[in-house]
Amino acid sequence: MSLESTPAERLAAFLARTPYIAFLGMRAELAGDEMTAILPFSPHLIGNTLLPALHGGVLGAFMEMTALAQLAVITGGPRPAKTIDVTIDYLRPGRAMDTYARAQIKKAGRRISSVHVEAWQEARAKPVAAIRGHFQMPAEG
């Protein structure tokens, strides 16, 4: 997939090639250059049946995949970026409902990029979790 492809094609290719994204049931939509990732609620995502609440790892993984998807939109290579590190902040319980996330690329480097992601459910202004992460960019070509 080269940079002659459209952002929508690059996003679709990233989502389709990653088995773990299908496991989560994650999808994403593009409005111009703004991507919104969507994690539809599914019972297998629950980590705490008493509350009930989404597994914290699922929220972290969903935001990490959101960052990787956003990076795939801006890069043309066939390989996805690789996660170097992430710091996940848990702000509110992730309830048993649909979750959304948007990524902000703070720095798109040739080798390393820095990305922030926020995830929310009922209200964009009340995020349930956030991550900051560094990602190794795929080699060009």
Add this chain to the structure above:
Amino acid sequence: MVKPPNFIAAMTGTLDEEAARHMVTRTPQTEALGFQFVSISDARGTIQVPWRADLVGDPETGVIASGVVTTLLDHVCGLSIRAAAAVPQGTLDLRIDYMRPARPQADLVADGHCYKLTRTIAFVRALAHDGDPDDPVATAQAAFALVGGLS
């Protein structure tokens, strides 16, 4: 309201092995990922996740997705806190460093250690490896809030 046995055990003292096994294998997400209980001891816990094709992050390499490692590390941190304090807890923050990709088609093992408890907070370290704990795939550092605090 009838609570499951693991919750009662968690509220009344040390987490026994059956309750720990339940916590690792019987939540919907850990069941979906195929987590297996390995052990608990004083303030420590170990979980294993067998490789599976649908958990792969990059089909060209066949390596388990980093997102699976995130959930594995979060869960083993929770298990080690239960082994230390036996009260329910919620993650405040979780920092994960990915040192290297796991080997293709390798199972992963995670060890957690709750090295400090205050009345309200648990501090935890964990690592994930694919056979040799001295050559980890990822390491984690986390803080958890103890729900209700320690009495």
